Amino acid sequence: MEQIRRVIAGLATGVTAIALVGVTFPGPRAADIPDSRGDPWAGKPVESVGKIITDLGDGRVGVCSGAVVDSPSGSVVATAAHCVNTPDFPDTPIRGWFAPGYDRIGTAGAMKSGWKIESYHTPPGWDVSQRIEKILPHDYAFVTVEKKDGESVQDAHGANALAFTPVDARQRVVALGYAAGPPFDGESLSYCAGAVELLTEVTAHKSNVGGLLLEPCRLTRGASGGPWLQGFDEASRTGTVVGVLSVGSGAGQVLGRPYPAHTGRALFERAARAS
Structure with a gap:
């Protein structure tokens, strides 16, 4: 626990060479979903959660996760800021796609059937000219995706509610994402579920203060940006996004x-207006 409380851990994103990737009745509510350390999602497809694929140039492809959140435009997806850019890779992606409900269709399939990302929105504090430990408290973002024949991604696949701080850390979370590092392959949805701890100045390195700690959870790179949901209802397969991995x-x-509450809401409103 001290490793993540006291020092900066590695980003759980995924970057790979483009040449290596391929083209009846309600279920249990959140309280009934068993704790998980990182297992394949065995429930009904969660269409409001998907895989984000970005073209970073020079044959590099970024792989992250995201979730549709309820917005006036119906086109807003929540994810992590480091899924957009980082101090090591400061440029905004050349192109990007969000593939809701992704399940073993390959990168080429996601590019063909996914929703094109039209704009990326990171908070002012995510200044990639700075060291990662300085900007890590601002590791949240939104992307705005296209409409298809006038239909929004929210209309087509549903949406989750979005909560701003303060978060009730007494409630369990279900963390979803497309983990791509061993033992996962990034081709299907995985999850962790359990109690969380809200990290404070007393318990955490300042870069992690305000974050939610979930352990044990073995989700790996590729799950970055995936939603942490409270109140998940498998009947609707949605919940309330209280954070992103x-x-x-x-x-x-x-x-x-x-x-x-302040900068996150302003960023959300900007993303919603961008559609």
């Missing part, structure tokens, strides 16, 4: 980053 220790600890 930011970093992982590689030793069974992951950190979710909530959306701050």
Whole structure:
């Protein structure tokens, strides 16, 4: 636990060479979903959650996760800021796609059937000219996706509610994402579920203060940006996004980053207006 509390863990994103990737009755409510350390999602497809694929140039492809959140435009997807850019890769992606309900269709399939990303929205504090440990508290973002024949991604696949801080850390979360590092392959949805701890100045390195700690959870790179949901209802397969996956220790600890009440809401409104 001290590894993620006291130091900065590696980003749980995924970047790979483009040449190596391929072209009846309601279920249980959140309280009934068993704790999970990182298992394949065995429930009905969660269409409001999907895979984000970005073209970073020079043959590089970024792989992250995201979730549709309820918005006036119906075109807003919540994800992590480091899924957009980082100090090591400061440029905004050349192109990007969001593939809701992604399940073993390959990168080429996601590019063909996914929703094109029209704009990326990171908070002012996500200044990639700075060191990662300085900007990590701002590791939340939104992307705005296209409409298809006038229909929004929310109309087509549903949406989750979005909560801003303060987050009730007494409630369990279900963390969803397309983990791509071993033992996962990034081709199907995985999840962790359990109680969380809200990290404070007393318990955490300042870069992680305000984050939500979930352990044990073995989600790996590719799950970055995936939603941390409270009140998940498998009947509708939606919940309330209280954070997005930011970093992982590689030793069974992951950190979710909530959306701050002021800057997070302003960023959301900007993303909703961009459609």
